[in-house]
Amino acid sequence: xxxxxxxxxxxxxxxxxxxxxxxxxxxxxxxxxxxxxxxxxxxxxxxxxxxxxxxxxxxxxxxxxxxxxxxxxxxxxxxxxxxxxxxxxxxxxxxxxxxxxxxxxxxxxxxxx
Amino acid sequence: xxxxxxxxxxxxxxxxxxxxxxxxxxxxxxxxxxxxxxxxxxxxxxxxxxxxxxxxxxxxxxxxxxxxxxxxxxxxxxxxxxxxxxxxxxxxxxxxxxxxxxxxxxxxxxxxxx
Numbered sequence: 001x002x003x004x005x006x007x008x009x010x011x012x013x014x015x016x017x018x019x020x021x022x023x024x025x026x027x028x029x030x031x032x033x034x035x036x037x038x039x040x041x042x043x044x045x046x047x048x049x050x051x052x053x054x055x056x057x058x059x060x061x062x063x064x065x066x067x068x069x070x071x072x073x074x075x076x077x078x079x080x081x082x083x084x085x086x087x088x089x090x091x092x093x094x095x096x097x098x099x100x101x102x103x104x105x106x107x108x109x110x111x112x113x
Numbered sequence: 114x115x116x117x118x119x120x121x122x123x124x125x126x127x128x129x130x131x132x133x134x135x136x137x138x139x140x141x142x143x144x145x146x147x148x149x150x151x152x153x154x155x156x157x158x159x160x161x162x163x164x165x166x167x168x169x170x171x172x173x174x175x176x177x178x179x180x181x182x183x184x185x186x187x188x189x190x191x192x193x194x195x196x197x198x199x200x201x202x203x204x205x206x207x208x209x210x211x212x213x214x215x216x217x218x219x220x221x222x223x224x225x226x227x
Contacts, residue, residue, distance in 0.1 A: 042220055046216075101158065103155045
């Protein structure tokens with residue numbers, strides 16, 4: 001079965017500094033991986049997805065993630081944090097049969113001014 | 114926001130009430146999903162519909178009853194709920210129920226069961 005582990009439940013950075021949100025996955029096949037963001041009182045918005053093409057995936061709002069099969073990781077990064085990035089971020093893996101998404105527990109990103 | 118809308122946005126109900134959650138997507142998709150987001154727990158998939166047919170029921174209690182009359186609408190009928198059912202219920206849609214396809218989420222209905 002597929003699973004994802006988000007290694008930090010909370011991350012705090014200063015505005016203008018880099019962001020790193022860590023995610024490790026477990027899958028018996030080549031997975032599809034996603035990062036979603038959820039702002040307070042809002043639904044989930046897709047940031048980016050990996051589907052076996054380029055290992056470095058660029059998403060919206062300056063975020064990117066790198067698929068590393070040898071490390072079974074899919075960490076999310078951004079060079080410079082903005083106050084509007086404060087939200088909860090979910091790493092997600094897709095089941096190979098159909099489109100059943102398995103979500104990580106989430107990482108809450110706090111951005112300090 | 115996205116092309117997926119949910120009503121109501123907030124709902125408070127007693128354990129003996131019957132209520133329904135509604136989801137509508139304006140994206141021309143054929144697959145729709147219900148998820149439950151509880152505090153301090155990962156999102157849980159509840160139901161999947163593909164071309165109006167239920168393709169997944171993730172061991173959800175029968176007090177939750179989904180209905181998909183067409184590819185654009187999805188309902189979740191609630192009856193005799195328990196306080197532990199209080200959560201954010203999220204609806205999503207995708208072109209089809211296939212691997213790699215992006216799911217688009219609505220804003221959710223925050224449910225409180227008293």
